[in-house]
Amino acid sequence: MFSKSVQNRLKLFSVVGIIVLILVLFIQIQLSKNIVYFYSPKDIKQIQNLPKDKIRLGGIVKERSLKKIENDYSFILTDRSNDITVSYKGILPSLFVEGKSAVIEGSLKDKNFFIADTILAKHDENYMPPEVANALKKNTK
């Protein structure tokens, strides 16, 4: 039906097309597996279905809320509109200070309780992650 060169070109295009499709699929699968969503305490108050996967939570570490019970740390993360109690096992980074911002990673037990497995490092004490700054800005409006 087609000439030889057109046939060859069609073959080449379909092979390349299929490879590209497979690669895009790979990227898509890995992306959906490894995405972590960011929430503010206020978001948690408003949502209906609690996220089951690992999430990030960002806000201010409430003043005088940091306690140590046996091997676990406990503190309250707030965005001045909702408070969430966090439990954490591990080492607190030196830039983790009450009254300053923090981003933690872990999972929600219920609407008011969060189990953190990582406290994300930051570079400088006064630095506020843009997500936290945005979340706080939205709440003061």
Next chain:
Amino acid sequence: MIGTFGNSSLIIALLLNFYLLFSYSLNFFKKKNNFQKVRYLNFLVTVFVFLAFILLLWSFAISDFSNTAVYQNSHSQKPLFYKISGSWGNHEGSMVLFILILAIFSSLFSFSGVRDNLKYLTIFFQNILILFFLIFLIFTSNPFDVIRPTPAEGLGLNPILQDPLLSIHPPFLYVGYVGFSIIFSFALAGLYLEEFTKLWSKQASLWIVIAWTFLTVGIGLGSIWAYYELGWGGFWFWDPVENASLVPWLASTALLHSNITSMKTEKFFSWTALLAILTFTTSLLGTFLVRSGILNSVHAFANDPDRGLYILAVIMIISFFAFLIFILKFPKSPMPNVLIFWSRGSFILINNCFMIFFLVVVMVGTLYPIFLDALFEKSISVGPNYYNALLAPFVIVLLWFMAHGPLLEWYKFNKQSLIKAILQISFLTLVSSIIIFFYLKDFSLLLFLGVFFSIYLIIAVIIDVFKQKIISKNLARNISHFGFGILVFSIFINAYLSKEINVPIKVGQTIKQNAIEIQFKNILKSQGKNFEEIIGNFLIKDGTRAFELSPSLRKYLQPVQVTSETSIKSTLFGDYYLAINLSEFEGDKIMIRFYHKPLMLWIWISISLIIFGGLIRIFRKQNES
């Protein structure tokens, strides 16, 4: 006073730049070939930008706090070295450096052996880039803005940036990023004049290697810094800022190789041209991401959204016109774009496809969260597993092609010699892998494949070296490829066999885990020039080896901030890495983070080898044969 001079020299540079563009255009439309004036104007632009840069360094060195940039980023108590390096550690200063490198490359290019018409069109395009960034600098981020009244003291530089490696890594990265601008301009000029030929590839190759080498040095220095300063035991975190430098590196590595294919086979010029455009566009995109403040990073200085928008607009305009020229003047190869599959050229192009795939993966991982945030106000982050899972298997396949490409011929295929090479290399690799795994006593499929194929590449390179009559032939390529093999090998071993200990510990106490023993000997206080320091002394025992590590915590006074300084003992087989942390809840205990990182030193050695290969190519005029 200095500010006035600085401002004037920037404005003079801008005017000269205008004059150059005007004078070239006049020449161009009158079809005259008198380029003397353009040549001198080009030098003068460089001189005045250089003057502005020196004046800015001077303001930082003498702590002239009437200058806004100095006031915001420096402090009189800082060591002189950091005062000077602080001048490019902020947005304004880094833009001056950016323009200076654009101009220096433009001046250097005027010495190249390129035909006059092509040369001066390149310089014309380069000066259009200089124009865009000079306007940006002068009107949105002037480094010589004055504060009145003059403050008595500056606000200081983020202490985490006060580090020798970190201070010198931006200039290297910038020479890399911006070095690609001259290849970009040269590519556009070549396309426009329809001179995108074998000769173009030959003349571009040196510039590509120069920029590529500097970019590699910059990325290497950045990751060494991240390793010992951040205190998390890793050297690459898939941070958006790191990715922003990796994307142009991948594009330029593809360009470096496709350019060799174009030069040797006179084919695929359109692909090489596209990569030349892509490399610089991704460099600009990297600059935009890093500088715009939309990333969560220590590098994000520019909080002014206007600046981010301006750079974004510039990137759009530049890439739009570049692609327009590319499409209108699509380069035709003198030969049909067909290669024998089993030839060196086609293997290089296959590796190009890998590079582009890696580039897409890294770009998607970096940009997807930004788009989602901009369009749906959803904040997400992409975990490091995304990159590892997608890149690791493909890197392994890439290694095989990398091993065999150089062993194949350009134009003909000899089946016997390929089969012989495969058998020979596979046998030697299998023997060495078995020995290594016998020693490691640890096994997983991906680790095995990674180790196997990186050794495969190393052995292929060694065989290739011995097959040459003179060792120095193709030395640059062999050293870089050898380095890449060691790099992948070390990264795989390091990723799979690192160990970590996290515990609170008291003075005098000893902790034992497996073969490793950590004894906390004592704690000392000391006083640095602009910080107070608490140093912990630890005795580490691993089998028969015993040595001391002394990590510390520094409290910087301006701005007040605590940083953790790691202490690392490097050996050929692995690093012992210790960092401490204070915790008010532990009473007399200190938290320690201990890592054993196998083959860490070899990661740095292999990056140095890759760079060394680049340097050999720069200093020895010798082409791939």
